[in-house]
Amino acid sequence: MTFEQFIFYIFATVTIVSAIGVVTMRNPVYAALFLILAFFTSAATWILLEAEFLGVVLVLVYVGAVMVLFLFVIMMLDINIDPLREGFIRYLPVGILVAVIVAAEIIIVLSSDTFNMAIPDPMPLSYSNTKALGEILYTEYVYPFELAAVILVVAIIAAISLTMRKRNDKTKRQNISEQVRVKSKDRLRIINMKSEEKQ
Amino acid sequence: MPEYLSEIAPAYPEIFLLIATCAVLLLDLFVKDYQRYITYIVAQASLLFTAWLVYTATDNATVVTTFNDMFVADPMGRVLKISIILITMAVFAYSRPYLKDRGMYKGELFTLGLFAVLGMMVMVSAKTMLLIYLGLELLSLSLYAMVAFRRDNKQASEAAMKYFVLGAIASGMLLYGMSIIYGLSGSLNLSHIATYLSSQEAVMSNLGLLLGLSFILVGLGFKLGVVPFHMWIPDVYHGAPTAITMFLGAAPKIAVFAMVFRLLAEGLGDMVIGWQQILVLLAALSLFVGNVIAIAQTNLKRMLAYSTISHMGFVVMGILAATEAGYAASMFYIITYAIISMGGFAVIIFLSNKESEADELADLKGLSTRHPWVAFMMLLFLFSMAGMPPTVGFYAKLSVIQAVVGADVIWLAVFAVIMSVIGAYYYLRAIKIMYFDEADKDIAPAKAGFEFGALLSVNGLAVLGLGILPSFLMSICVASVNAIL
Structure with a gap:
């Protein structure tokens, strides 16, 4: 051995x-x-x-x-x-x-x-497996290579379509642009009213 | 046009379909729920254009290879691809009302369907084992997701899980067998493997090759759904939403036939004695189990699932004859079976409504008084499955049996006829329920759009027309098989 x-x-x-x-x-x-x-x-x-x-x-x-x-x-x-x-x-x-x-x-x-x-x-010492793979991956094997990529795309689509749920609108969330654009008059309401008489 | 582009011209249909599918995926993002028909129409249009590209890419006599001898465009591939695409288009059209009623009418479903078609086309024109496997995975992955699409439905999730686990095991088996063949022959290319085998002296006493062959056959058996690798078929057919079952039972069967043909006839043709013996057993068992167990079913989808198993037995019979007539008969059988089974599931979709699935045999009661035309169409489909003239099922069965007799496996031919007679019982029982049983309760008449009705009529009349004039399709099948072998 x-x-x-x-x-x-x-x-x-x-x-x-x-x-x-x-x-x-x-x-x-x-x-x-x-x-x-x-x-x-x-x-x-x-x-x-x-x-x-x-x-x-x-x-x-x-x-x-x-x-x-x-x-x-x-x-x-x-x-x-x-x-x-x-x-x-x-x-x-x-x-x-x-x-x-x-x-x-x-x-x-x-x-x-x-x-x-x-x-x-x-293989001789000068042999590089990485180089050999790189040389054939995008030339001889370009068709299977692209298909492998398509399979990954399908996996992503499948995973997302099976797990994504639309949020209902009851969730609380911040709308930052609205918060920044807010004016004082949106928040504060000044009411004109008579002072009450002393009893 | 640059030279490198004309070199990949035979693969234009696949390339176009991939681009169109991605376009459909993106387009769907910008489409509101009530405009979903836009996604649907674009998906159908891209399928139609792909079919046209397949039709024009090659003619019906030449065999062209490209992508470094990995991709082959031949007459057989042309016929099978066009049938796959047209059948998928019909399935999409049939399933629209069903999907709308159940909240499944979403862009992703069409995208997954288009990816499945791409996978099937890759399988059909694969010339190396690598591409057969990649196409199969692309198809299976899309199908798993489609079966699981109604994720809140317990039955559908269970069916998807079973399908996924068993499908993964089958792919593993197939891959292991392929790796052994690759290790011994030193090539993934099917024609190189064929050359290697013909250069070997004693192919049938080479234990390594036999081991590889048996693993490949187990994998193919799972994908075809023949006994004893059929356990997943009834559960998946029953559990999946009917529209998906319809897709599952039609077009992918054609692609699997192409895979079996490429691997066994083109690649391992010299080991014919080896795979013939195994296929004889698989065919006989499928005919027996499929026809006998179907009698005990009360659920229409399960009954059709067992009937699929027996039909796959017939397809395997044609292949095991290993003659040109046999392959052509199998090819004819699988294409016509896809058309027939699609029609059968379409009637189930027609009877289903928002609240209920009409997938029990009892749901057919009194169909002839409620919807005489639909009942007549169902009669044609069931007659055709049973193999009665003048429907196309008779001619398909006849040509397969002729091929088997021609290959001197007469006992199997006799057995197939006996099993067909047994099988005729449960098809005729369904017809009896439709025509002679009264409905138990008042059922609101099913509504279907004009598109659905027209398609169902065309489908039913195609079954009848192909039965009366089978030579049109049969001559195409024979010519395309002859062009390859």
């Missing part, structure tokens, strides 16, 4: 264990933290594959932005997880059975000759 393989197996094991943690944890905050760990170790695996840029982006975007927001949401919502977990034990045997069968089949296939491929040579 080379050193690289050793590192790979460590990261792969941590990824799998933390992925199991995501679905089995009772506390959603722990589950989210396990997901962050899974993202970190997958980023490490990508870096092992010489895809440094993708590894860095995975950490920056998913761990740095998405998961932090996600944690915020979990903490603000205070989800009661118990009703969601009803039937977990009841379905567990079937689930494990299916998982074991699928895993066994995949292991048989993966250990067959098909996947017995030569290890590719590492």
